[in-house]
Amino acid sequence: MAYSDIETATRDELRELQDERLAETVEYAYENVPFYREALDEAGVSPEDVESVEDISSLPFTTKEDFRDEYPDGLFAVDHEDVRRIHASSGTTGKPKIVAYTEDDLGVWKEVMARSLYAAGIRPGETVQNAYGYGLFTGGLGFHDGIEELGATVIPTGGGNTARQLDMLRDLDSDALSCTPSYCLYLAEAAEDRMMDVRDLPLSRVIIGAEPFTDPMREEIERALGVTALDVYGLSEIIGPGVSIECEEAQNGLHVWEDHFYPEVVDPDTGEPLPAGEEGELVLTSLTKDALPVLRYRTGDITSLNYEECECGRTVVRMDNVTGRTDDLLIVRGVNVYPSQIEEVMLDLGDVAPHYRLDLYREDNLDTMEITVEHHEEFKGTPDELRDRIESELRDVLEVTPDDVEVVEPGEIERTEVGKVQRVFDHR
Numbered sequence: 001m002a003y004s005d006i007e008t009a010t011r012d013e014l015r016e017l018q019d020e021r022l023a024e025t026v027e028y029a030y031e032n033v034p035f036y037r038e039a040l041d042e043a044g045v046s047p048e049d050v051e052s053v054e055d056i057s058s059l060p061f062t063t064k065e066d067f068r069d070e071y072p073d074g075l076f077a078v079d080h081e082d083v084r085r086i087h088a089s090s091g092t093t094g095k096p097k098i099v100a101y102t103e104d105d106l107g108v109w110k111e112v113m114a115r116s117l118y119a120a121g122i123r124p125g126e127t128v129q130n131a132y133g134y135g136l137f138t139g140g141l142g143f144h145d146g147i148e149e150l151g152a153t154v155i156p157t158g159g160g161n162t163a164r165q166l167d168m169l170r171d172l173d174s175d176a177l178s179c180t181p182s183y184c185l186y187l188a189e190a191a192e193d194r195m196m197d198v199r200d201l202p203l204s205r206v207i208i209g210a211e212p213f214t215d216p217m218r219e220e221i222e223r224a225l226g227v228t229a230l231d232v233y234g235l236s237e238i239i240g241p242g243v244s245i246e247c248e249e250a251q252n253g254l255h256v257w258e259d260h261f262y263p264e265v266v267d268p269d270t271g272e273p274l275p276a277g278e279e280g281e282l283v284l285t286s287l288t289k290d291a292l293p294v295l296r297y298r299t300g301d302i303t304s305l306n307y308e309e310c311e312c313g314r315t316v317v318r319m320d321n322v323t324g325r326t327d328d329l330l331i332v333r334g335v336n337v338y339p340s341q342i343e344e345v346m347l348d349l350g351d352v353a354p355h356y357r358l359d360l361y362r363e364d365n366l367d368t369m370e371i372t373v374e375h376h377e378e379f380k381g382t383p384d385e386l387r388d389r390i391e392s393e394l395r396d397v398l399e400v401t402p403d404d405v406e407v408v409e410p411g412e413i414e415r416t417e418v419g420k421v422q423r424v425f426d427h428r
Helices: 011-032 034-043 053-058 064-069 103-119 138-150 162-171 181-193 215-225 339-347 383-398
Strands: 085-088 098-101 127-130 153-155 176-179 205-208 228-235 240-246 254-256 261-266 280-286 297-303 330-332 335-337 352-363 366-375 404-408 424-426
Touching: 011 034, 011 053, 011 280, 053 261, 085 138, 098 103, 103 138, 103 240, 127 138, 127 162, 138 153, 138 240, 162 181, 176 181, 181 205, 181 215, 205 215, 215 228, 215 339, 215 352, 228 254, 335 339, 339 352, 339 366, 339 383, 366 383, 383 404
Parallel strands: 127 153, 127 176, 176 205, 205 228, 352 424, 366 404
Antiparallel strands: 085 098, 228 240, 240 254, 261 280, 280 297, 330 335, 352 366
């Protein structure tokens, strides 16, 4: 059973709706956003040329640099008096990306978030503890509004204040928790320190996002908290959380709400569209945005698309869990590797805890990589034995040998209580 009939529509019905909405979006962006008018003119494309999604590859890409170049409101399609809310990215690598919402946009956001929560198994009347940060970050308010739209109860704990988080989980019998995967692990450790077994609580599922994670890390979260962990995906530039989510029934890819967000996967180097099932960079086009329509946004996230009907009955396309980001790519002595690949190899060993850091240096014009990992509390071997196993596995699976691997005691690597975890430290 789906939250909305569109989730089980035929591919032909979806395509007809997408064709109509894409043509309207391109015309709207051309008429109301000078940036897009100039970009389309430069590409030699007029709105009349776009009649269906078959024509989408003729449109120019939008990038995060475009958001920053047009800072703060150069991509807005409406006057400020029509804007009801503004959010922004963190801006840790430059100017923040400013995004805006009209009343209608907020309505769409609430609906896709309610749809996402329902797919994750949350039902009206249940209680969801929302530990995503409130404020300019879209996570907190995006989840908050969606939970209320669904008819569930929200506990707006926000990020941090871990002792209070655990008290709320216990005292209010929360059914679900929404937060980053790294914070799930932090909560589990904090509960253990308090001699509190979260697995005895009614908490049955956590919705994790805002950070890449691997299957071994998901398994660690599910084991430590006694829950089902479901991946949610979104980004501020498109709407925030609610672009896609795993369903509780299958947990086999994230259902993209493609009546609102049209997905493509392209070759990260050439920008050429790739066929279904092939891994590349996710590109998204908004189909119903008023304040900030976005054409072919290069997300930087690496994934693939699956158009087969899911066992849950939903027919919308599924994207694979994000395996990395194009801008996270590390080149170690000529070998391309993503941090998530390193994480997966290490955690598959079983004796490595899901806490690590990568430090990159440049020595004599050569890039070097050092890895620090924690061993599990149950590990009975020596640090040297585990280090040798990590080095051997990385060399065999990824053809990468780190310059140094340090194995430390549990709890020695700094934890992140608020915000996104940082695992890669580039000192170059």
